[in-house]
Amino acid sequence: MQAQTLEGGFTSPATDAAHAFRGVMEAMARPGTIHALKGAKPPAPLSVAAGVALLTLCDTETPVYLAGNADCDAVRAWVAFHTGAPLTGPATCMFALGTWDALNPLSVYPVGTSEYPDRSATLIVESADLAQSGTTLTGPGIRDTAALSLPETQAFQDNAALFPLGLDFFFTSGDRIAALPRSTKVS
Amino acid sequence: MYVAVKGGERAIQNAHAWLAEERRGDASVAELSIAQIREQLSLAVNRVMAEGSLYDPDLAALAIKQARGDLIEAIFLIRAYRTTLPRFGASSPVDTGDMACDRRISATFKDLPGGQVLGPTFDYTHRLLDFKLAADGEVPQAPMREADPAPVPHVTGFLNREGLIEEAQPDDTPPPDLTREPLEMPADRALRLQALTRADEGFTLSMAYSTQRGYGRNHAFVGELRIGTVPVEMDIPELGFAIEIGEITLTECETVNQFKGSKTEPPQFTRGYGLVFGQTERKAISMALVDRALRWEELGEDNVGAPAQDAEFVLYHADNIQATGFLEHIKLPHYVDFQSELELVRKLRRSVEKSQHQEAAE
């Protein structure tokens, strides 16, 4: 294993993780808002924001699915050392990471059960750009309406219809992150 | 009516200060060190590790000191500490066949490869108080004899060869973990064994005893009891191979039980299993008996309604921290609850008195 894969983690794990968690949580609590994350230097092709999200949310008990280009030796090794998360397929993952095309189709991810709606997957979607424009969002955490540049609309409408089951999404681009929980209505 | 009350802060602080002083006891008597507790009260340390579900003799010794020897309080401290630790992963299942045995006995076979090794046991002592221990005394070194370095085989393996005992089928399903997901019924055997190995020793002992006295009788023999150390191995993802991350002492008990057979199985012996942290022999035997009693359904036996056959009853009442938490909370302020009960009783009395009064008048 190359030592490079052992670098790029949080330099000060306790404080870095606390700041990152705040950013990730704010993004999910206020759908459509964009937050900057820092503290990780993941190997290509991962964005900084996606790397920080993995370090913050994943551990040995959260199976991760790496989709498409994200599934390369450098990323596998980096995730293994810094989070210990086991790698798995889409049907058994708790977190999935990749581009929108690589992550699709969404039908294979776990959406939770009526007793445990939380036993569902969170998808980290690597995006070319993120902007507060495009699709209109309404729902919990949004005062009136918000807007976010989503890759499409239909898939998120279908997902919201599953509530309280369903998937939750992060969108990452460079060091920026936004989120779309299953509770958000998309139009 | 809701009554918010505040206060008692100084009383609590002073109570804690006095607790610290009482814990220390008479200051003219030498203070106990953690190492002394670890080395000289090692069976208490073992119980705290087993039921605290965390193998760390120094921490268990510290907990015993802090808890003034109240082992359930010490277990509580260990459970609380455990929750603060990040978990690096799970080990490969330990190989008890590879155990370096301090003790290994069988009640079913006299002559067996490896022999009957008594180890440092209380068995065969006369249970007479030894007043020599009240005075300081040097202990002579225990005698030694040439040892055979070969691993000691499991006794049940011999019965297996004749096909007279059910086999423990190898299986690599990742086990459920009750420290991560709430205990749910029906509980499979892996979940039951996890709950039993950390269960209260007294509760497990009583449940096991009840099966011996006839409540769900399954006539157990101790096929084998072994105590010793095993290495713990874990896969290290960043290395790409497994290493030993430590060595722990375990007590393992396998019972051999009569089984008349069922529709699908011929008459044969069945097994109960106990595996517990540390030298904890009473607990391991109890665990094996209760494990066997709880297996009635998968073995196609009758449920005779015995408490030890009722998985929900056993598993939901076996944990002493859950039990003591719920039990002891009733001593904490319930002023408001009680106020409403008081109102209710007064009201009921008034209506009874009123109707009696009316009857008397009529």
Added chain:
Amino acid sequence: MKDTTDQTPDRKAWMSLMAKAREGRVAALLDAALTRPTFTWLRAPEIGSVMVRGRAGGTGAPFNLGEMTVTRCALTLTTGEVGHAYIQGRSKPDAEAAALVDALMFTDAAATLRARVLEPLEQEQTARRTTRAQKAAATKVDFFTMVRGED
């Protein structure tokens, strides 16, 4: 930076040996053998737990037995070698010493460390194990038949 995997069986053995060492031993032997090189942390020493598993009936399906405390760390020497440590217990200085030895085993110091750290550790552990095994052997029952009823 360099790291090799062709020494895997050997490396597994020395990491396992240091994981089970008594508190303070690896650090003491290391310091007696050589002056510590400078290094940077890849992962500062961290105390955590590992869930220990057993098998039902000794050989059947796995179940969770309980956790044990483990301390781990990773570092890299200025010359590029990477060292890892996973050791039993909660001693950060011991984890640091074990990771240093692990990294130094990929340098010219390997022979010195093998002779002055690993071999003494191995001897200590073997001696402890043998003593216990011999005490156990002394408690082995020798059955002898007093009367055999063959009439």
